[in-house]
Amino acid sequence: MEKHEIDRQAKWLHIKYDGEDRDDECVNELSIYQNTDESELQMLVSNIDFDNISHDNTFALTKEDAKVLIDYLQKWIN
Secondary structure, eight states, X not given: OOSEEEEEETTEEEEEEOOOTTTTSOOEEEEXXXXXXXXXXXXXXXXXXXXXXXXXXXXXXXXXXXXXXXXXXXXXXX
């Protein structure tokens, strides 16, 4: 695995990062799924521990949340 991978497949966006020094240096993954039937983005955050066990957390992002996030990220990029 590359240190940082981004993969987009249909309605999925996967971002993997291996070796996060500020954490535990284990693999972290963020997966986002766009379901056209819902008004929220489904998000899955995974962290794989030293025993190769995945710990998953889910989160939903509304369109209003996304607008605030876009503004936040745009200011950071600039």
